[in-house]
Amino acid sequence: MHPPLTLHRHPLCADIIKEFQKCHTDHPLGKFLGQCTELKVKLDRCFRQEKAIKRKANFEQSKKLKEKLQAYRKETVGMQS
Numbered sequence: 001m002h003p004p005l006t007l008h009r010h011p012l013c014a015d016i017i018k019e020f021q022k023c024h025t026d027h028p029l030g031k032f033l034g035q036c037t038e039l040k041v042k043l044d045r046c047f048r049q050e051k052a053i054k055r056k057a058n059f060e061q062s063k064k065l066k067e068k069l070q071a072y073r074k075e076t077v078g079m080q081s
Helices: 011-026 037-080
Strands: none
């Protein structure tokens, strides 16, 4: 199972999504018999890569936010004393 195949949500995989959708329209019965399986595997790999990139970016962003929060806490505790 894959996420919804909207091009604006998956810009890194747009070409593969277009090919996959074209395969499904060109082969309405063949898609059930494995004719588009190779593209499906490529699409799954692309989604995994895209997710890894997003995960790394989110981790870096959360790391910066934690550092800001710790600095704010230190500053706030220092002002109360």
